[in-house]
Amino acid sequence: MSEVWIDKYRPKSFDEVLGQSAVVNRIRSYVEAGTIPNLLFHGREGVGKSTLVYLIAKGIYGGGFEDNLTEIDASDFFNRGKAYLEADPRFEHFYEKNKPVIETFKEVINEYASLMPIDADFKIIFFRNADALTLDAQQALRRMIERYNRTCRFIFTTKRPSKIIPPLRSRALNLYLGKIEDELIEEHLKKIMEKEGLTFDEKTLQTIISRASGSLGQAIYALQYYSLAGKLPEIRDDKIDELLSLSLSGDFVEVAKMIEALTADSGFTGYEVIDMIHDRITSGDRPLSKQLEEVILIMADFDMRIIEGANERIQLEALLSKISEV
Structure with a gap:
């Protein structure tokens, strides 16, 4: 199988990171000082969140950064649950068939966080797809961050900051990674x-x-x-067309169901749904019989609300309601 290009061409230094200069400069200053705060990177998929975590670890620990970096995909841990825990050799020591996943999670994080860093002042626990952390898991992490603040730093990446509880967000520096030009x-x-x-x-x-x-x-x-x-991946214009048609006809019960399907079932973020709506109404393939400039301004406002942590589904429903009224 061919090597995955996203990994093959991942930036190897901060200088190679594209389009995130403000965030990169801030992070670089921490790394040069040899320390970092707890961090929460949020933004859409593919803008450099995980890449920055790896660069931080390499910058602080050098070539053997893996010894002091523990990476946990919250989506795998809580969505796949016991099947994932049973298959991953890192959790063999913790896994018990009849033990609840949340109990295994607490034991795993407590053990990793309590281990002393190797030739360093602190270690890093990195939660990818942190929006998949359950409420119980986030509450547990809230306490662990306080308990292990001297020897451990916690880094979260997410496309949905609104899914992270305020007490957890407040314990980390929140940094937004925007679209790349x-x-x-x-x-x-x-x-x-x-x-x-x-x-x-x-x-x-x-x-x-x-x-x-x-x-x-x-x-x-x-x-x-x-x-x-020899062809491009399929996109889901048909779903966005249906969503727009339902909103323009005023059927907001079905609009809510479609938003639920797009975000919960298909895994699209609020950012991505807004992007797809924008692409459809500006493409000429599926124009709105509305004032386009006004609609785009409305979309920008709701995009910012989602960035600031508002509930994505509620904001998408409100956005489509506003569009239908223009």
């Missing part, structure tokens, strides 16, 4: 194409960039997919 994505994709010996027509390349909507990770994934399959 299309020009930067294009330049990066062309470098990958040159290294991989690829040549695409300009239209295909621009389609990849447009669909990525500021996500470098999604753009790289689509580029590799096209190189292997």
Whole structure:
């Protein structure tokens, strides 16, 4: 199987991180000082959240950073549950078939957090997809952060900051990673194409960039997919068309059900749903018979509300209601 390009071309230094200069500069200053606060990185998929965590660990610990970095995917831990715990050798020591997942979680974090760092002042526990942490897990972490603050730092990454309880958010420095500019994505994709010996027509390349909507990770994934399959990954315009039609007809019971399906079942974030709505109403393929400029301003307002931590589903329902009234 071909190597996954998202990993192959992951930035190896802070200088290689694209489009997040303000956040990078702040993080770099901490790393140069040899210490970091607890951190919560939030933003859409593919904008550099996990990459920054790895760069922090490498910057503080050097080549053997894995000794002091524990990574836990909260989505795997709580959504896959016992099947995941049973399969992962790291948890063999903790796993018991009849023990609740939350109890295993508490034991795992307590043990990892209590272990002394190796040739360092502190170790890092990194929670990927932190929005999947249950309320009980977040409450437990709230206490653990206080208990192990001298020898452990906690880093969270999430696409849905509204899913993180305020007491946990307040114990970490919250940093938002925004969309990456299309020009930067294009330049990066062309470098990958040159290294991989690829040549695409300009239209295909621009389609990849447009669909990525500021996500470098999604753009790289689509580029590799096209190189292997000769076509682009399918997108879900039909679902967004249906969502817009329902809102314009005033059927907000069904709108709520569709938002639930898109966010809970299909896993799209509020950012991504707004991006897809924006793409559809500005593409010309599915225009709204409304004042486009006013609609886009409304969308920008609701996008900011989600960034600031408001409930995503409620804000999406309110957004579509507003659009139907324009």
